[in-house]
Amino acid sequence: MxxxxxxxxxxxxxxxxxxxxxxxxxxxxxxxxxxxxxxxxxxxxxxxxxxxxxxxxxxxxxxxxxxxxxxxxxxxxxxxxxxxxxxxxxxxxxxxxxxxxxxxxxxxxxxxxxxxxxxxxxxxxxxxxxxxxxxxxxxxxxxxxxxxxxxxxxxxxxxxxxxxxxxxxxxxxxxxxxxxxxxxxxxxxxxxxxxxxxxxxxxxxxxxxxxxxxxxxxxxxxxxxxxxxxxxxxxxxxxxxxxxxxxxxxxxxxxxxxxxxxxxxxxxxxxxNRGWFEYLPRLLDQIHRGGGAAEPKKGLLFRLKKVLPWTLVRQVTRRIPHSWNKALVPLWSRRMYDWGSTRYWALPTDHNGYIRVNLEGRDARGIVRPDDLPRVYEEVRAGLMSFRDSTTGRPIVSDVVLTDQAVGKDAPRRDQLPDMVVLWRDEVSVADVEGVTSDRYGEIRWGKGGRFPSGRSGNxxxxxxxxxxxxxxxxxxxxxxxxxxxxxxxxxxxxxxxxxxxxxxxxxxxxxxxxxxxxxxxxxxxxxx
Structure with missing residues (x-):
């Protein structure tokens, strides 16, 4: 040395x-x-x-x-x-x-x-x-x-x-x-x-x-x-x-x-920036609804947060103390969904997609039994991989990676991490498609040429x-x-x-x-x- x-x-x-x-x-x-x-x-x-x-x-x-x-x-x-x-x-x-x-x-x-x-x-x-x-x-x-x-x-x-x-x-x-x-x-x-x-x-x-x-x-x-x-x-x-x-x-x-x-x-x-992470919640809701469960119900504060323009939200949050911002996050997030009927959901992210399973015995309001976890993983993975550009038929997802494989099932802080990570196909942008379609889960349309809610052109x-x-x-x-x-x-x-x-x-x-x-x-x- x-x-x-x-x-x-x-x-x-x-x-x-x-x-x-x-x-x-x-x-x-x-x-x-x-x-x-x-x-x-x-x-x-x-x-x-x-x-x-x-x-x-x-x-x-x-x-x-x-x-x-x-x-x-x-x-x-x-x-x-x-x-x-x-x-x-x-x-x-x-x-x-x-x-x-x-x-x-x-x-x-x-x-x-x-x-x-x-x-x-x-x-x-x-x-x-x-x-x-x-x-x-x-x-x-x-x-x-x-x-x-x-x-x-x-x-x-x-x-x-x-x-x-x-x-x-x-x-x-x-x-x-x-x-x-x-x-x-x-x-x-x-x-x-x-x-x-x-x-x-x-x-x-x-x-x-x-x-x-x-x-x-x-x-x-x-x-x-x-x-x-x-x-x-x-x-x-x-x-x-x-x-x-x-x-x-x-x-x-x-x-x-x-x-x-x-x-x-x-x-x-x-x-x-291909923009797909901003649309992951819509894709997951579609799969959740088509997979034998009702569409996840969302809490009032969470729905209000989603409806308000980002420019307005950020203009407010940037002017209040950081400690206030920290206190607001638990308030709207603890009621993001009706946890009694939500099996999985999209976590906040700005690049790849992060998915959390509401797991019994790990999450305080968990409903998915541990022995059902492989089936849920496959439902989500197969569902996301099935979505394609509704015009060209090109797939939009490159892979859905299990966190257990990415960091190791026995990693010291595995339980704090998302359970799945969605990797998007780099050559396909949200702005270039009219919407997506799946043989099993139907179609989601948003119109070609739209701009991203974040306003970011780079990622x-x-x-x-x-x-x-x-x-x-x-x-x-x-x-x-x-x-x-x-x-x-x-x-x-x-x-x-x-x-x-x-x-x-x-x-x-x-x-x-x-x-x-x-x-x-x-x-x-x-x-x-």
């Missing part, structure tokens, strides 16, 4: 799609990332299992897989209460690598997404909720850090996400906000980096995530009457967001010494990536795919400290001095294996 302690600088570009980066680098528009890739070691990252792509950061932060931390979305089902809740360390403790660092290490962590709580007794600085894409509250250590940074740099330019229909005006405002946020967060990072020689500095840009969701393409806005110049501006907006992040990255790296090891990364990427891919540079590290490109849980153990190795035994992630081969020396020795001996 390495004994030399290297300062470590980790910069996350949240959900920055590698295909976009490759294109912009080839066009000469991301000079700082291009230089880093030329001088460093490039590799690929994936979340495991890829079926739970909506929530990747807890796997990174804890160096443990989904079955161990069970944080699959921003709101989780609590089976013992039959309701949804935001994650809280009071009932679902989530590991955070910062707690495992030796007390003598000086650490600065800025905007680590979905950090459930700020570590107590941190030897350094900890800031969250400045410009994260996902609004998960605000944390700071020491107290007063946020106010100090606001005095020096102004209030955060990034505002909470507003779901719902978009317009050319809102997209232009979003582009301006993202670029301004990049510049401001770059200043904040330089401010913190310049204060002292940190052993570990970690910062994550949330702007690439926000911009990629809404500026991926113009499919979710009405372009009628838009002048050509405004349209060209919007068509180039995503590239501008990546360029502004690259400029900020370059300014940050100016302050990094030659003795440091640098890791720039994205845990996942972005591609076109996630599993295209994670990393670039590493520093003393003792090799240069080049690796085609090997590494788990996102391996990044923190790699940083621990660079810091010259042991990787905790409870981590499932391991240091990435090729990114330690031991590995580089072994490769050099093998090359010198002429051995090719």
């Amino acid at each position: 390495e004994t030399t302690r290297h300062p470590v600088v980790m910069i996350g570009l949240d959900a920055a799609e590698i295909d976009v980066i490759n294109r912009l680098i080839s066009e000469g528009r991301l000079p700082h990332l291009a230089r880093l890739r030329q001088d460093g070691w490039c590799g690929k990252l994936r979340a495991d299992p890829a079926s739970f792509l909506s929530m990747v950061w807890p796997t990174f932060s804890s160096a443990q897989p989904m079955g161990h931390h069970a944080w699959y979305y921003n709101k989780l089902w609590r089976p013992e209460r039959s309701q949804l809740e935001y994650v809280s360390p009071d009932w679902l403790p989530i590991g955070n690598f910062v707690r495992d660092l030796p007390p003598d290490l000086r650490v600065a962590v800025l905007d680590l997404p979905f950090a459930a709580d700020a570590p107590v007794g941190l030897n350094g600085l900890y800031l969250n909720g400045w410009q994260c894409h996902d609004d998960f509250g605000k944390q700071e250590s020491p107290t007063g850090l946020r106010a100090e940074l606001e005095r020096r740099h102004g209030k955060p330019r990034m505002v909470p996400e507003v779901f719902g229909p978009q317009t050319t005006r809102t997209l232009r405002e979003l582009r301006a906000m993202v670029c301004a946020s990049d510049a401001q967060f770059g200043d904040v990072c330089r401010d913190v980096l310049g204060r002292e020689a940190w052993d570990l500095f970690l910062a994550v840009f949330g702007s690439t995530h926000r911009g990629s969701h809404y500026l991926w393409d113009l499919s979710q806005v009405d372009l009628q009457g838009t002048d050509p110049e405004a349209r060209r501006e919007l068509e180039g907006a995503l590239a501008e967001c990546f360029e502004s992040a690259d400029r900020a990255l370059g300014r940050i790296l100016e302050l990094v010494g030659e003795e440091a090891r640098i890791l720039v990364f994205a845990l996942h990427g972005m591609g076109p 996630h891919t599993d295209h994670g990536w990393l670039v590493a540079k520093g003393p003792g590290l090799a240069q080049g490109n690796s085609e090997d795919v590494h788990d996102i849980a391996d990044l923190i153990p790699t940083a621990f190795r660079w810091l010259g400290i042991p990787v905790p035994s409870h981590y499932v992630g391991r240091p990435i081969p090729g990114l330690t001095e031991d590995d580089v020396e072994a490769v050099a020795k093998e090359a010198g001996s002429g051995h090719r294996g």
